[in-house]
Amino acid sequence: MRLFSQNISNMSARKKLILLLAVLILPTGCSRHKSPRYLYGSNCGICHHGGEGMAGSVPPLSGRIDRIASTPEGRVYLASVLMNGVSGPIRAAGTRYSAEMPLFRYLSDQEAATILSWLSRQGQTKPAPEITPEEIATARAHRISAGDVAEMRAKLDLKHPLP
Template identity: 45%
Template sequence: MRVPLAFAPLLGLVLILAGCKEKPPGQKRYGPNCGICHHNGTGQTGEFPPLVGRLDVIARTPEGQKFLASVMINGLNGPIMANGARYNFAMPPFDRLRDDDLALILNWLIARGKTSPPPVMSPRIFQEARQAKIGPEKTRKLRLDLQKKGLIP
């Protein structure tokens, strides 16, 4: 069947829209806030550590969840090791985002890992991190302590 030339743009739009799926809320918030550096969660070797396949492992314990919340609220300064690679970077705090947005972002990333069922972070843990407000250097110390315990890949 031939489509009249006048209908070609409309048909193209219909086909494009038919293939579009609504992004999950966490992915929507991740893109403009985290995706700029961490890309699709894969990071960039030597620059920005990968998140997918690591955050689910970290979030398995209450200490790990507290650390992840602290990173989002306080930021984190390098150098760090992640998946055997060295990163020397400074992550800014994302305390401008609401607690439920932070939970959506991290839970979207955590769910993309291999842990089944994936751990779930509640907005409350970000609220607690806001109250503690420890800064990026103390957050780095939390990370080093968890790494010594083998809780951070």
């Protein structure tokens, strides 16, 4: 036990945080059997809350994901956001944001697709566009910077104006 505590005291703060997260997350088991609402809440909902975001810092998701997912390019963008994060100024729902979103590569392809499809179903588009695990796997394989994801968004916005 003494050797373990000495090793921990010599760790960097980042390594301690990673260890703490592993200790907290691993005992709960795999979340693949969790509901879409639970997956959203325990991952995206931490910042985006119930979908309304946080004024000035985190963009809303409600009523937007289905509209973005209505084109193949939009689904590629959404999958890229989860797999690579996004960094830089964006405009969402008429408001400018400059927040940083981390990547969520720890999610399985199925979990990420479940979250995005669930968010899509919360919008007005019927039938709601679905994001597939295959689309997530493609985005996972195409690693790009969070800044490149923001550029992808700007190009998509020119072609298909984003909500």
